[in-house]
Amino acid sequence: MASTVSNSMSDVSLTRYMQEIRRYPMLTQAEEEKLARAWRDNGDQSAAHKLVNSHLRLVAKIAMGYRGYGLPVSELISEGNVGMMQAVRRFDPDRGFRLSTYAMWWIRAAIQEYILHSWSLVKMGTTAAQKKLFFNLRRLKGQMQAIDDGDLHPEQVTKIAKLLDVPEQDVVQMNRRLSSPDNSLNAPIKMDGEGEWQDWLVDDSESQEVEMAEREELTGRKALLANALKTLSERERHILTERRLQDNPTTLEDLSQHYNISRERVRQIEVRAFEKLQKSMKTQVAEQRQAASANAASLLLN
Secondary structure, eight states, X not given: OOOHHHHTGGGSOHHHHHHHHTTSOOOOHHHHHHHHHHHHHHOOHHHHHHHHHTTHHHHHHHHHTTGGGSSOHHHHHHHHHHHHHHHHHHOOGGGSSOHHHXXXXXXXXXXXXXXXXXXXXXXXXXXXXXXXXXXXXXXXHHHTTOTTSSSOOHHHHHHHHHHHTOOHHHHHHHHHHHHSOOOOTTSBSSTTOOSBGGGGOOOOSOOHHHHHHHHHHHHHHHHHHHHHHXXXXXXXXXXXXXXXXXXXXXXXXXXXXXXXSOXXXXXXXXXXXXXXXXXXXXXXXHHHHHHHHHHHHHHHHO
16 A cells, blocks of 8 residues: 655655645545545555655645654655555544544654664663653753753653653663764774774773783682691581581581581681691792792792
């Protein structure tokens, strides 16, 4: 049911298009009802085309009201024409109102949905309240003469939030989004095209060298701990592991029942085992340093 003129939008200039749609006559209410019934009852494609074409000027007028969002007017008109066709499909002439009254809601919905999906790289306006804020903020700022003021003043934010029944934080965030359109990180820094903005982004993650050093240090500590645990008796190793090396340490009471000894005795074994563990790890570290020094001296002599 697509309009012949609307399909050729991409092939003609906007001025040419505006001249062409004036050729389609406005319909009287009787003509409109006759065509609408022919389409509804008999699927008459010619009647549907006439209904759509006679309202192309309405679509263009509504689309012009959304020029402030930086999108091509021709695209807004094309989306509005889609909404117009949807309105014709669902129009019931027996309800007693004109097609233009019914269609304007479909036209605006189609244009607004297109703007929300095309204006920003990041999805925005997902709720009814956010959509209302998106499409009314510019108008309210104009009434307050705050179009070019950057961030709104607190009293302006409060007034807009009350008028639109939305949180003040939503007003602040939406205003900043509208004031600072998205830019691609792949955009060139200079006109010659050399270098992109993403090349200047700072990577907050650790460098490969740091990560490698940390992994080696962690591996070394695990090896020291494993060797030190071997110097303990089975009971010392078990008590120390349960008390010091678990996310949820076992209580002294549970261990005292397990070994049939007092809680104080368990605590003493734990302390002694920990001291032995520390001593063993310190000894290993000292031996490693001595070995490293010896290797260094040997390399220098050779």
